[in-house]
Amino acid sequence: MGYLLYNGKLVTGEGIKEAAIFIDGEKISRIIPADKLEDGFPKNHTEYETIDLNGKLVFAGGIDAHVHFREPGLTHKADIGTESLAAVKGGITSFIDMPNTKPATVTASALAEKLALAEGRAFANYGFHIGATNDNFREIETILETGKDGITGKDFGGIKVFMGSSTGNMLVDDDETLRKIFGIKEKEILVHCEDEETVRENFRKAEEEFGDAIPFERHPAIRSRKACILSSIKALETAIELGTRLHLLHISTREEAEMVRAAKLSSVNITAETSANYLWFTDQEYHRLGAMMKCNPAIKTPEDRQALRQALRDGVIDTAGSDHAPHMKEEKDRKYPVCPSGVPSIQQSLQVLLTVADEEDIPLSRIASAFSEKAADIFGIKDRGYLKEGYYADLAIVDMDAVQTVTSEGLAYKCGWSPYENETLKGVVTDVFVNGQRVVKDSVQASMKPFGQRLVFEK
Ligand SMILES: [Zn+2]
Structure with a gap:
């Protein structure tokens, strides 16, 4: 089963557009602009786990x-x-x-x-x-x-x-x-x-x-x-x-x-x-x-x-x-x-x-x-770095309305500290996909399995 992410705002070097993203296996299989969708939601896709992004940035x-x-x-x-x-x-x-x-x-x-x-x-x-x-x-x-x-x-x-x-x-x-x-x-x-x-x-x-x-x-x-x-x-x-x-x-x-x-x-x-x-x-x-x-x-x-x-x-x-x-x-x-x-x-x-x-x-x-x-x-990294059909589904989903004050408890570093502690930063990373796997869900680690793959350099 893949994922269907809708009600998101896709941020790319070209600008921001509302669209739905389909993930099949490791890849982004389709991106459908919101204006092509009835009520912003693709019909007849029960085989996908749907995620309402509520206007979050992708x-x-x-x-x-x-x-x-x-x-x-x-x-x-x-x-x-x-x-x-x-x-x-x-x-x-x-x-x-x-x-x-x-x-x-x-x-x-x-x-x-x-x-x-x-x-x-x-x-x-x-x-x-x-x-x-x-x-x-x-x-x-x-x-x-x-x-x-x-x-x-x-x-x-x-x-x-x-x-x-x-x-x-x-x-x-x-x-x-x-x-x-x-x-x-x-x-x-x-x-x-x-x-x-x-x-x-x-x-x-x-x-x-x-x-x-x-x-x-x-x-x-x-x-x-x-x-x-x-x-x-x-x-x-x-x-x-x-x-x-x-x-x-x-x-x-x-x-x-x-x-x-x-x-x-x-x-x-x-x-x-x-x-x-x-x-x-x-x-x-x-x-x-x-x-x-x-x-x-x-x-x-x-x-x-x-x-x-x-x-x-x-x-x-x-x-x-x-x-x-x-x-x-x-x-x-x-x-x-x-x-x-x-x-x-x-x-x-x-x-x-x-x-x-x-x-x-x-x-x-x-x-x-x-x-x-x-x-x-x-x-020259092959098939990554862009929100594009056929590219790996590596995604960072951000709630831009949320702010976060950095605490040492929230840090995943082995060393356990950062000079950013106590700084208040805008935009909270809520969900992260790596090779089509939802590794972070609602800002919490959702999988203990490392899904990272070796990068291929074409340049
Ligand atoms: Zn350095």
Whole structure:
């Protein structure tokens, strides 16, 4: 038996339309506009379980191309099972995980291992990025040319480059290597931009002044806007020169938004991401949240936040990845120099987008685009990311009239906390479908079975 969802408002990049959705098996089989239905209800469909959506919004389930689920090697913080469930509760039905795990995902065999780890355990559909280092270019080239250890270009999302911000051994600071990676045409190159030299110099100054008691308010001065801008200029210039398919990750400054706006005039292959964290918090909150909002790049000023919100509205920012990066509370309690960067956020990402859209009068079509459609386009994800007949029935249903104050009890994260606690957000995710299965019903987990499937990347 399938499902028939009616009285819903379908939100896509093209706008909002009232329609009924039929789900047969794993797929959306039919979408019928409400004006083609008598009394808004399709007749003679007793074989379907009918759900009256009462005017709620229907989004294609989110595709989050920027998560850190910490598996393998760091599973005391999080794992694929716990965090993919948090994702689904927040309306995100597909994720692509970053390579800075232990071991780092910088070889075909490490990628194969991750794919095997996720099988049968992910509540959302799963995929992985591969990481670039100063010395694995040959490995990546082999994967793309001939395949290796069962891994080809279709088996991973994109190639992640930490440009001047070392996480584990994944720092590409060799210019010749960087140009070789940017020369790859087959895959998307995802870049974390912060200039390492600038960061190191700023840190040295802060240490001189405070020793190990550096206040967390200092974070945006250490991981400074200059560090972001310098590195983003280099990435954008190189990408324009070489025609790279560049996805600039988590931009955090007004200047970067303006640079992306300009760069897009020179290259259609340049896209940008920001995360809920930069759209929501500002540096005015370091005194309150301190380590809890320490992430890289740092959260910047209210003016930066306003520029990023504007860039989301304009489509200069293409996607909203959560950059979900959990750490345990005990780890966050450490002093600044040894306190890890990263914030758990995936369950609140859609609600933040919806609240920001409401505050700034951003059309919901823009949110649908940034939440799922653009990521599907950029990574060539097969049959997902859109509300379309023949596509997988991955759906996030939202009551836009409801508001929710985030509490720690409501969080599904293994680490059990989030800087969004006590924030009141607009739009409550009531129902979620993953591959045609109703995994969340009336905001409660309705199935203990992980229905996530492996994503297929056609680009
Ligand atoms: Zn990240």
